[in-house]
């Protein structure tokens with residue numbers, strides 16, 4: 044049950060499109076910056092398979108230039124330790 | 125419950141990302157983000173200083189089910205005002221690496237075997253006592269860290285200096301800020317910066333001297349950038365030996381040849397005098413002029429000894445000394461154009477501009493580290509730009525408590541919590557507070573760090589206890605010191621949280637509590653003491669380094685000096701320790717005040733923090749009736765020093781034709797033993813590399829990722845090349861980060877040091893390269 048947060052950087056001038064695309068993806072919440080070309084993305088997926096699916100969808104977004112991980116939490120890893 | 129918990133985790137995730145964005149895009153705002161922190165207490169948040177760098181950001185650690193799950197910047201902490209860098213945000217994950225050391229281990233028949241921690245402590249006490257009895261008090265030593273908490277360092281000093289009677293107490297901060305200390309002592313007679321981070325909100329010009337702040341002090345750097353964005357009249361100059369992320373964001377990047385910062389600083393002073401930009405009122409009232417010895421050596425031989433001798437000189441003598449440093453002459457030595465030297469001098473000289481200079485390892489890890497610290501103070505003193513908001517020569521520190529534990533507690537061979545072992549009154553004070561006979565405290569310092577490990581190699585030291593540091597990665601000329609530690613009749617105790625090359629040479633390994641698994645205090649770069657509580661339990665048998673030392677002290681018969689219980693020891697130690705600093709020059713806040721606040725700056729007098737020392741408007745210790753009082757010196761003046769340019773200990777020649785420079789990257793903390801266990805940070809920079817200038821790489825015939833052999837007179841390593849990465853060295857220089865134990869760059873470095881501070885120079889030695 045991973046929760047991650049990222050900084051999503053849009054390709055030039057595509058912040059609005061990126062926000063619209065991310066908003067349609069399941070398990071995603073976004074917080075766009077009011078004054079900078081950056082969007083905070085928080086993902087909360089129920090299992091690894093869904094997480095993998097989501098990752099694939101993110102990779103396919105034309106409006107997304109880069110995604111940097113800011114925070115990661117994974118229940119499964121916790122139990123394994 | 126579960127839903128709420130996840131909601132809070134998502135909140136922590138969002139807060140982490142929002143603040144990371146703030147660090148990368150200064151001033152970024154996220155109006156749609158709801159602040160949920162006041163909702164249900166399923167995650168409880170408690171304050172602490174960040175575990176990593178000397179910036180000393182305040183953080184809030186989120187705990188759920190007894191486990192630290194998240195970190196956010198502490199909005200109440202004036203250092204970072206809610207921001208953190210990526211190391212800070214991910215820091216809780218360092219607590220939970222799967223190979224965490226949780227049990228004590230003892231070497232039996234060559235194998236490390238798990239034992240109950242009490243058995244390991246018995247063995248340490250027994251071995252320490254027997255070694256001392258057989259070989260004398262100076263055959264035992266403790267080597268700690270600027271990541272020691274203040275109580276850790278305090279009990280170490282009390283046990284070794286006060287009870288066992290040896291000055292064999294050193295800390296890795298000798299490797300990172302000893303030159304800053306001797307710089308302060310020689311220029312001002314008292315340690316630590318006169319200014320504070322608030323200087324950043326007032327300065328018009330920032331000059332970073334060999335200091336890649338964008339990676340090493342990222343939150344401060346983003347505060348600087350935010351100031352530039354907010355105010356129109358802010359300029360940032362990066363003065364360095366290689367291009368870095370700091371250079372990229374600066375308004376101007378000026379590169380100088382290694383070691384020639386000495387000549388450039390003198391040329392700036394020359395220009396200031398030539399153009400009559402001297403602040404004569406300030407200089408006449410508050411400054412005196414001095415010179416010391418020259419051709420002072422490099423310390424590469426065992427038992428090297430040096431003592432400087434100050435001689436008063438006149439302003440005219442100083443002016444004459446600077447005749448050798450005209451911008452045109454210095455251009456030839458330094459590679460910095462006379463025009464750029466004059467430009468920097470004009471910024472310092474313009475009375476309408478407030479100037480802050482920042483530096484850290486570039487100036488401190490320098491065989492003339494004390495001198496270059498003096499020279500930057502010279503510049504600020506000549507123009508009177510010091511101790512006032514925005515006018516600040518600011519020596520940043522690397523580690524979270526290099527100031528708090530090493531400089532203030534005095535965990536160096538010559539130091540005591542107040543003053544030095546050589547001073548009879550300081551010994552008497554320590555003996556009284558420690559309740560030991562004054563004769564116990566030896567008036568002679570023994571070994572500084574490099575010489576301590578040389579003594580271990582020679583066999584003069586037989587027992588060494590290493591806590592919270594990883595010298596088998598960080599010592600320069602490493603092979604000698606590793607071989608020394610492995611010799612048959614040496615006994616090495618290592619307290620740590622993860623296996624490292626240093627635990628590899630240990631005879632006993634003690635599991636240590638890490639960061640908020642214990643109560644403690646750190647002291648950051650701006651004289652700020654920061655308390656943290658035990659927020660989560662340490663795993664297995666792990667215990668605080670402080671308590672490990674107390675356990676051994678009690679076994680050695682020093683119950684009277686270490687009477688505390690595990691319930692109350694930190695508060696009691698703090699109240700004992702702060703007696704050393706009573707008085708307006710260094711008064712520390714009480715334990716109760718520290719517990720409540722997100723850090724308190726000393727001197728803390730009558731409930732008030734002192735932000736600008738030596739300035740009568742701000743500093744209650746000023747007593748001379750003037751606007752400034754440099755009370756550290758007997759003449760109540762700051763000292764300007766005539767210090768010449770002298771070359772590095774080893775420079776490129778026809779055989780070894782490259783400079784080797786070493787350092788850090790933003791993702792990793794020092795030797796990486798913690799950050800390499802944090803997946804996000806490890807994946808960002810999984811291994812070390814050598815940065816090459818693209819033209820040198822082409823000449824050598826290597827492309828990105830290909831292996832390069834770096835060879836010096838001491839050793840060699842083979843490491844992947846990085847070309848046009850985040851840093852670009854000039855032609856003739858390579859740079860290697862030291863965080864990766866798979867590529868031990870210190871096999872190659874040289875153990876030359878500043879003869880005054882005894883701090884080694886990790887930034888300059890000669891190597892040659894081969895395509896591997």
Ligand code: SF4
Pocket residue numbers: 174175176177178179180181204207208209210211212213340341342343344
């Ligand atoms: S800048 Fe330093 S103190 Fe602040 S969060 Fe980063 S590592 Fe921690």
